[in-house]
Amino acid sequence: MKEARRLSPRGGGRAAVLALACAALPLFGAAPALADSIVYAKDGNVWLANPDGSGQYQVTADGSPDHPYRSPSQADDGTIAAGFGDEIVRMRQNGEVLNRIDPPALLDSVSQPLDGPPIDVAISPDGSRIAYTMASYTCPVAAECGARTATAYTAADRLTPPQQGGTTYLRDPSWVTSSRTLQFGGYTHQVNVHDVGAASDAHWFDDWEVVGQPASTDLGDGELNPQGTMLALVRGYGPGATVVWYDVSGNAQTSLPPPPSMRCATGADAGISGPTWSPDGQSLAIADPEGIWVKRGAANCESPAPILAIPGGSQPDWGPAPVNPGPRAQQPGPLPAPSSGATSKPRPVGCAAKKGAAHDRCGYEAALKRCGKAPKARRARCIAAARRAYAISKCNRKHGKSRARCLRAVKRS
Structure with missing residues (x-):
């Protein structure tokens, strides 16, 4: 600024x-x-x-x-x-x-x-x-x-x-x-x-x-x-x-x-x-x-x-809460399972087993393979959508709350 x-x-x-x-x-004034x-x-x-x-x-x-x-x-x-x-x-x-x-x-x-x-x-x-x-x-x-x-x-x-x-x-x-x-x-x-x-x-x-x-x-x-x-x-x-x-x-x-x-x-x-x-x-x-x-x-x-x-x-x-974290647990147990409405989740495989950038890249490559099987008239549109989706995924992970500008930039591209 x-x-x-x-x-x-x-x-x-x-x-x-x-x-x-x-x-x-x-610095302005007395510290609050x-x-x-x-x-x-x-x-x-x-x-x-x-x-x-x-x-x-x-x-x-x-x-x-x-x-x-x-x-x-x-x-x-x-x-x-x-x-x-x-x-x-x-x-x-x-x-x-x-x-x-x-x-x-x-x-x-x-x-x-x-x-x-x-x-x-x-x-x-x-x-x-x-x-x-x-x-x-x-x-x-x-x-x-x-x-x-x-x-x-x-x-x-x-x-x-x-x-x-x-x-x-x-x-x-x-x-x-x-x-x-x-x-x-x-x-x-x-x-x-x-x-x-x-x-x-x-x-x-x-x-x-x-x-x-x-x-x-x-x-x-x-x-x-x-x-x-x-x-x-x-x-x-x-x-x-x-x-x-x-x-x-x-x-x-x-x-x-x-x-x-x-x-x-x-x-x-x-x-x-x-x-x-x-x-x-x-x-x-x-x-x-x-x-x-x-x-x-x-x-x-x-x-x-x-x-x-x-x-x-x-x-x-x-x-309004002060910075007051208190001590960390010395030997933390396993993290609570995510609440998803189901009693259990199967072990992830394929792209779902990957994290971060590797997950995004895997999904992008899988989408391109699907596009290759699409009718020729829709293939170019399918590939363009896959590229934009991949760009948005990278933007989401990298920029967090700045991603709205990324969405607009990808849309205009």
């Missing part, structure tokens, strides 16, 4: 750029009390730290860049949930696994099954539920090729049927309350709310409703602060992506307020992602390729400047 700017409600493109040379400025924490991903594992970057603690040790933990999030009591392979892992701060969930395939908007790694994982503030998203690039019969997503819920301590909480064709779920999420989609359906158990989501606003049609672009990867007064999200994509935060009037926790008003934006930064609010709703943590930046006093665009609190970190989630 090299710069930020103040935005007028409908004139963001004309706003003056405010230099925030973070490295050249002293360390009563909260940021959970994040680094080097394929889950970590915790105080918001100023101190007290960094490695929660997991079995992840790697080729087989990483993805999208870690935390409940108010510090319980962590993250994606790992095809599972959702719920754990304590010291890495003790409470349970693992292997969610079933979800149906996308053209009734095709989406399976594989959950790319977004968000545990509710009260720790009772987990929202998760699956994605794939498909070329179904009688429908256009495209990247498609679906989002569902499960109880945090066991697998529950997706139909129980309701499913959507959206992505990037973040919790507004323990029974309502924000979710994001494409044009005309960009920012939405979904109440657990509701048959469908409710559209809140699109970018064009705030900035006008000529200047509108993509919105996603957002979070409402716990007080419901401010919203932060990623606006745009590629080298033009920024994080924008807004003032919210009305009550997004129980109703649909009018479109919010832009307050501030970071400078354009390829790879910027994952804005997350402090428990008091006054500060933001934002990830970019350098690491995780913390902007205190978000109501003021100019000062204090953001600081690079956690170099090398990504996918942050800020919660």
